[in-house]
Amino acid sequence: MNLEQIAGIAHAPADHGQGGPIGTVVLTHGAGGSRESPLLVRICDEWAARGWLAVRYNLPYRRRRPKGPPSNSAASDQAGIVEVIELARTLAEGPVVAGGHSYGGRMTSMVVADEAAKVDVLTLFSYPLHPPGKPERARTEHLPRISAPTVFTHGTADPFGSIEELRAAAALISAATEVVEITGARHDLGSKSLNVPALAVDAASGLLGAS
Template sequence: MSVVDDLTWHLDKADNAIASIIFAHGAGAGFDSEFMQIVTNGLVAKGINVYRFNFPYMQQRALDGKRRPPNRMPALEQSFAERLAKYNDDLPLFVAGKSMGSRVAALVSNDEKVHGVIALGYPFHPPKKLEKTRLEPLLQTTKPVLILQGDRDALGNKQDIDGYQLPKTIELQFFADGDHDLKPRVRSGHSHQQHLAQAISSMVQFLEQHS
């Protein structure tokens, strides 16, 4: 069966919105995952329009229920770029993503419509493969970037990231004991709910600063 990408998106519209985000999912779950929904709801409550969509492989899964690996990066980039081209609102536009989606967001961010990039759990390297860094999308963007990262993220923890020479245009915020989903362990004294609420607040501050 051929790969499906119908270029639709799901819009969660805020009252009196101040900005818009196109928000891309990670490799393992689609736009309607619990993580994506929680962040979306939090942003909408704070006046941000959120556009979500499935990349082609995930849209195909939604149709036939079969798990499949992500499309190659050029196809993911094209899928995101085509949705950028569809955006015709006057509100300032930002691109964001969870994990893999943030990597794609950074790749398309030099589009003239885009004001900035937000990454929730940026995949700096594959698990246990620290030498295979994925820094290029962050280094090639000319737009301001906010990265919200768990400090024990298996795809880029605080120690790993401290060793990179990232541009000053990249703002990093670490979440205590957070994993790739920003989720801390119970014994840490922190909660996932608290971390997600702080992440949403930080996203809104970034949007207000760069709109």
């Protein structure tokens, strides 16, 4: 398995007596972040513990420079996500789950909405519904075109969108959706009382089972 082309790091699946991974999960980071995000590491660990091959990877803009936010890179970042999802199909049999944190999740959702790549479940962490304090600048135009089951894991204190706003946005998606509320968490989804990765993986697994 050569993940260098996508700047990916694999979390090997635990042996569940399946003879191979149940499926593949590919997750990417938010604006200003990288594949080393502690949240991504913990989520990939959770998937791997349940028998999945989990990969966290850098978006193209991050491969080009080690620090700073994306700048006019949406098209190339989305092309990079398509490449990752296509690669994921070759890494193991079974379903493919894709998504990411904030900007990375938004870019992945746009790829899925455009049907540029197919996933079995979309998993979005702290989806940035709008810039903080600017609810009129909603980033929801593409959501009605998403046909994949989608999980939104979101903090109740996230300045990029309230839970009420997020539920309204999720309702725009024609496929099954689930909103995982992380009480008191902000955009980084930090919580001292809730196991965020376990809750998110539970929700995604439930949508996989339903589909």
